[in-house]
Amino acid sequence: GENVEQHPSTLSVQEGDSAVIKCTYSDSASNYFPWYKQELGKRPQLIIDIRSNVGEKKDQRIAVTLNKTAKHFSLHITETQPEDSAVYFCAASRNQAGTALIFGKGTTLSVSS
């Protein structure tokens, strides 16, 4: 089955800096790669996702890149703000019946002002 590795497990940046979180996956048939943000004590929420027919996707200060050959994808947050502090989870899925999202173990991002 699918296995998703996520690095780093913790990341501390200064406000205004960029943050990058990387994930690798094992199943070459995976074709859907979402990122979820979980603030302390709250539910995970989707912030951006990418499908395998796209190499990069941006939404304001966040972007995700996908390298299918190397089987890795990354989340980029620019101009970080204190409210970006949270746990970020990457995930991968085959997007077919009988499969489910497999999550990485999460990255705790701390943005200090």
Place this chain on the structure above:
Amino acid sequence: DSGVTQTPKHLITATGQRVTLRCSPRSGDLSVYWYQQSLDQGLQFLIQYYNGEERAKGNILERFSAQQFPDLHSELNLSSLELGDSALYFCASSVEVGGGSEQFFGPGTRLTVL
């Protein structure tokens, strides 16, 4: 608010006991997923139901079982509870049967086993 509801919010029980967690998906969503979140394991996928049928199974213990009812709400049953079962249990719902669409998470049930 994601539209997914979970009850109860908190549950405190003793080892060896049995509990039932309940989830109601967003209106129109047919898929329900259950996850276990503990400090060192992230979000562990347990099981998925789609329109009443089990469709995918993850790292779910034999002591755990789930079902989805005709009104699409789902219940996760945890029995013979152990200390290590203490965790936050999330359910999520989505429109599709596969894992390739946004999943909307409920607020979670925090289970404490003493």
